[in-house]
Amino acid sequence: MLHVENVTAGYNGKDIVHQVTFSVPKGEFFGIIGPNGSGKTTLLRSISGELSVKSGKLTVMDRPIQSFSSKERARRIAVLPQHNETAFDYSVKETVALGRYPYYEGFFKQSSKRDDEVVEMVMGETGIAQFAEQSLGNLSGGERQRVFLAKALAQEPELLLLDEPTNHLDLSYQMKLLELIKERTIDKKLTVVAILHDLNLASLYCDRLMLLNEGKCEALGTPIEVMNDANLKKVYGIPLHRHTHPRVAKPLIALMPEEKAEEQSLEHVTIETTENMMVVRSPFPLKTLSSALVGGGFNWATTFVNRHVDKNYNCSEAKQEYIRYLCANRLNITGTVGMMTAALLEDAGMKSIQNEECRVLAIVTAGTSNSVDISRSWEYAAGTMKVGTINIWVFVEGELTEEAFTQAMMTATEAKTKALALEQIIDRNSGTVATGTSTDSMCIAATQTGKKIEYAGTITPVGKWIGKAVFDALIEAIQNYKRRREEL
Amino acid sequence: MIVSVSLGVSVGSVPIPLFHVLRILTSSLFHLPIPHDIDRGTVNIVMDIRFPRAVLALLVGCSLSLAGCAFQGLLKNPLADPYTLGVSSGGALGAVAVLFFGISLPFFGDYTLPIISVLTAFLTLLIVIFFARLVHRSLSVETIILAGIIFSSFLGALISLLIALTGEELRSIIGWIMGSVSMRGWPYIGLILPFFLVGFFILMMNARELNALAFGENDARAIGVNVQRHKMYVLFAASLLTGSAVAVSGTIGFVGLVIPHMARLIWGVDHRHLLPLSMGVGGAFLVLVDLLARTIISPTELPIGVLTAIIGSPVFAFIFIRSRRKEV
Numbered sequence: 100m101l102h103v104e105n106v107t108a109g110y111n112g113k114d115i116v117h118q119v120t121f122s123v124p125k126g127e128f129f130g131i132i133g134p135n136g137s138g139k140t141t142l143l144r145s146i147s148g149e150l151s152v153k154s155g156k157l158t159v160m161d162r163p164i165q166s167f168s169s170k171e172r173a174r175r176i177a178v179l180p181q182h183n184e185t186a187f188d189y190s191v192k193e194t195v196a197l198g199r200y201p202y203y204e205g206f207f208k209q210s211s212k213r214d215d216e217v218v219e220m221v222m223g224e225t226g227i228a229q230f231a232e233q234s235l236g237n238l239s240g241g242e243r244q245r246v247f248l249a250k251a252l253a254q255e256p257e258l259l260l261l262d263e264p265t266n267h268l269d270l271s272y273q274m275k276l277l278e279l280i281k282e283r284t285i286d287k288k289l290t291v292v293a294i295l296h297d298l299n300l301a302s303l304y305c306d307r308l309m310l311l312n313e314g315k316c317e318a319l320g321t322p323i324e325v326m327n328d329a330n331l332k333k334v335y336g337i338p339l340h341r342h343t344h345p346r347v348a349k350p351l352i353a354l355m356p357e358e359k360a361e362e363q364s365l366e367h368v369t370i371e372t373t374e375n376m377m378v379v380r381s382p383f384p385l386k387t388l389s390s391a392l393v394g395g396g397f398n399w400a401t402t403f404v405n406r407h408v409d410k411n412y413n414c415s416e417a418k419q420e421y422i423r424y425l426c427a428n429r430l431n432i433t434g435t436v437g438m439m440t441a442a443l444l445e446d447a448g449m450k451s452i453q454n455e456e457c458r459v460l461a462i463v464t465a466g467t468s469n470s471v472d473i474s475r476s477w478e479y480a481a482g483t484m485k486v487g488t489i490n491i492w493v494f495v496e497g498e499l500t501e502e503a504f505t506q507a508m509m510t511a512t513e514a515k516t517k518a519l520a521l522e523q524i525i526d527r528n529s530g531t532v533a534t535g536t537s538t539d540s541m542c543i544a545a546t547q548t549g550k551k552i553e554y555a556g557t558i559t560p561v562g563k564w565i566g567k568a569v570f571d572a573l574i575e576a577i578q579n580y581k582r583r584r585e586e587l
Numbered sequence: 588m589i590v591s592v593s594l595g596v597s598v599g600s601v602p603i604p605l606f607h608v609l610r611i612l613t614s615s616l617f618h619l620p621i622p623h624d625i626d627r628g629t630v631n632i633v634m635d636i637r638f639p640r641a642v643l644a645l646l647v648g649c650s651l652s653l654a655g656c657a658f659q660g661l662l663k664n665p666l667a668d669p670y671t672l673g674v675s676s677g678g679a680l681g682a683v684a685v686l687f688f689g690i691s692l693p694f695f696g697d698y699t700l701p702i703i704s705v706l707t708a709f710l711t712l713l714i715v716i717f718f719a720r721l722v723h724r725s726l727s728v729e730t731i732i733l734a735g736i737i738f739s740s741f742l743g744a745l746i747s748l749l750i751a752l753t754g755e756e757l758r759s760i761i762g763w764i765m766g767s768v769s770m771r772g773w774p775y776i777g778l779i780l781p782f783f784l785v786g787f788f789i790l791m792m793n794a795r796e797l798n799a800l801a802f803g804e805n806d807a808r809a810i811g812v813n814v815q816r817h818k819m820y821v822l823f824a825a826s827l828l829t830g831s832a833v834a835v836s837g838t839i840g841f842v843g844l845v846i847p848h849m850a851r852l853i854w855g856v857d858h859r860h861l862l863p864l865s866m867g868v869g870g871a872f873l874v875l876v877d878l879l880a881r882t883i884i885s886p887t888e889l890p891i892g893v894l895t896a897i898i899g900s901p902v903f904a905f906i907f908i909r910s911r912r913k914e915v
Binding site: 203 | 659663795798799801802805806808809810812813851855857
């Protein structure tokens with residue numbers, strides 16, 4: 100559809116775009132990203148034929164762009180600019196009908212029946228038919244942009260060029276507009292070349308991206324290929340972090356604030372235990388990875404609640420009940436990681452380690468009456484499993500990568516298994532040594548300031564102390580638990 | 588239009604019944620003998636003084652409104668008109684120069700006046716736009732008007748200079764500068780008519796392009812308008828209309844500003860309808876204003892430009908405020 104080969108372009112003898120090469124097949128949504136002044140608009144204006152290229156080849160549908168007459172070009176290429184102003188109040192329909200201009204023929208440029216049909220059709224498709232007779236001035240920014248999209252589509256283009264079409268629009272309009280255009284690329288094989296400012300929108304809607312930097316192509320490929328931390332840092336000059344979209348296989352870009360947060364220490368973390376609840380509070384949010392009932396997964400939390408419930412607690416809607424419980428106790432829900440246990444909180448084991456390598460705090464509650472050997476758990480019939488819980492909380496000083504969080508989980512789990520083996524906790528069903536209990540939970544919480552911790556495997560400086568802290572705390576908790584059972 | 592022309596012919600220092608006016612006009616038009624009950628003198632007043640005067644006012648009003656409408660659409664500028672852009676002054680300078688120096692182009696004879704006037708109008712227009720673009724690339728509303736005012740004042744000063752040098756003819760030229768359609772007669776209609784027809788025709792051919800250009804040049808280019816070519820057509824046509832109108836009637840301000848806005852309010856903004864409607868309204872309007880100008884302080888006549896300015900300036904202010912409000 101579109102071939103750009105070694106194109107150099109610019110204004111007044113100054114080259115803005117240097118030697119750019121790419122091609123866009125039919126039906127693709129192609130995005131151009133890059134900082135201000137990187138030549139995005141210049142490149143787009145070359146493609147639209149508005150600006151003639153200095154050197155290189157630029158062909159649309161296998162014809163050099165400059166070989167089209169203005170009307171021929173407008174029947175193939177439409178442009179949706181950033182925003183559009185007119186001093187006069189044209190009606191929506193009059194505006195859209197202007198898109199038929201390249202099809203008018205003859206001396207008086209009369210419109211044909213087909214022109215009217217196309218105008219009606221695109222107004223329907225863009226959802227503006229109900230405004231047809233209204234004047235542009237009465238519409239909101241988002242609606243107006245849809246009108247101009249309709250006008251561009253009325254040209255029945257094969258190639259649609261967008262120059263930051265979602266500027267000045269609020270989030271829902273940005274998405275709606277791009278969804279609409281994306282659908283056209285799928286249903287009608289419309290080819291789109293779009294300049295997008297918002298990297299997340301670009302990632303979400305573009306099939307492929309080109310990253311421009313100072314007029315040169317820095318990277319070209321799928322969003323995942325193009326948007327890596329190194330490319331973005333190089334081009335935008337600020338730290339950006341890529342993570343993954345929760346639902347689609349596209350990257351998301353997070354802005355990283357330049358100012359380094361003040362180094363936070365675990366020493367300000369407080370622990371308060373009542374009969375029903377152990378609450379760990381941090382004066383600053385900690386990044387957490389947990390399997391907790393409330394606030395599970397990756398999260399940021401200041402409050403960590405280990406709640407004691409009776410062993411006959413009815414768990415059918417545990418999460419909602421837990422949230423009600425937090426509200427009743429005036430704990431905020433969003434910043435809380437909440438677990439539940441039937442074990443007594445006063446039997447909790449606790450181990451704090453502080454040395455030159457790291458600072459780690461482990462808090463464990465253990466009720467081992469329903470312990471399970473994972474290698475034999477398949478022998479349990481469905482629904483016969485009873486609740487038993489070891490809840491492990493690990494607090495770490497330092498900035499953990501996501502890998503380190505995962506490794507910390509593994510490390511702590513291995514420490515748990517070893518402690519159970521040492522304490523000879525038996526799976527009653529199989530009679531073998533247990534590896535855990537039926538409903539264990541774990542939370543790793545890190546300050547995310549101070550030392551950068553890339554790995555937390557079993558022999559890393561941090562990993563080995565996580566292992567030690569969890570192991571010691573669990574042994575203490577199990578012994579407390581055993582002692583209490585003996586007393587009974 | 589017909590009503591206003593008839594009124595314009597009928598009312599005056601010697602009132603002539605409307606019915607008589609119509610009878611005289613129809614019989615002249617179809618070369619029928621003039622009815623006997625009408626006095627010969629009345630016929631002369633109608634045919635040689637009032638009717639040509641009304642027709643001239645009509646044509647000038649039509650021309651200026653068309654030009655204003657075209658300027659406003661082309662420059663996306665609701666404040667544009669031949670007067671505020673300085674184009675009228677350009678035409679006037681050309682015309683005054685022709686009168687002052689007694690220039691006569693070979694082959695064109697009497698048409699020298701409107702031709703020079705049109706050329707200087709066109710030249711002024713190009714310079715104003717070029718100058719405005721130097722100041723501000725995007726050609727904002729205020730920049731263009733400011734450029735127009737700068738050139739207007741400059742050209743006005745040149746005209747005053749020429750007038751000061753003429754001495755004796757002073758008063759008549761000043762009256763002409765203020766704008767008037769009095770005592771012109773049929774030859775002047777002959778002078779303006781061809782320019783008017785050509786200008787009108789060119790503009791109508793470019794009505795769709797004007798609609799497109801009202802959304803900006805880039806936008807017009809994107810939908811396949813050959814912007815450079817059509818822009819030149821429109822500017823040239825508007826200069827034809829303005830220059831020829833100035834040549835026969837002097838600078839009559841604000842007609843081209845006010846009329847297109849009135850037409851837009853009533854019939855919408857599509858230039859295919861707006862151009863002819865502005866033209867009709869503008870023509871009728873100027874005939875009526877002329878009527879007012881020669882009767883309001885009768886027997887003395889007011890220059891017609893004075894009245895249009897009295898009506899036009901407040902409207903200009905109003906439109907300016909409204910267009911600024913819209914932007915905020």
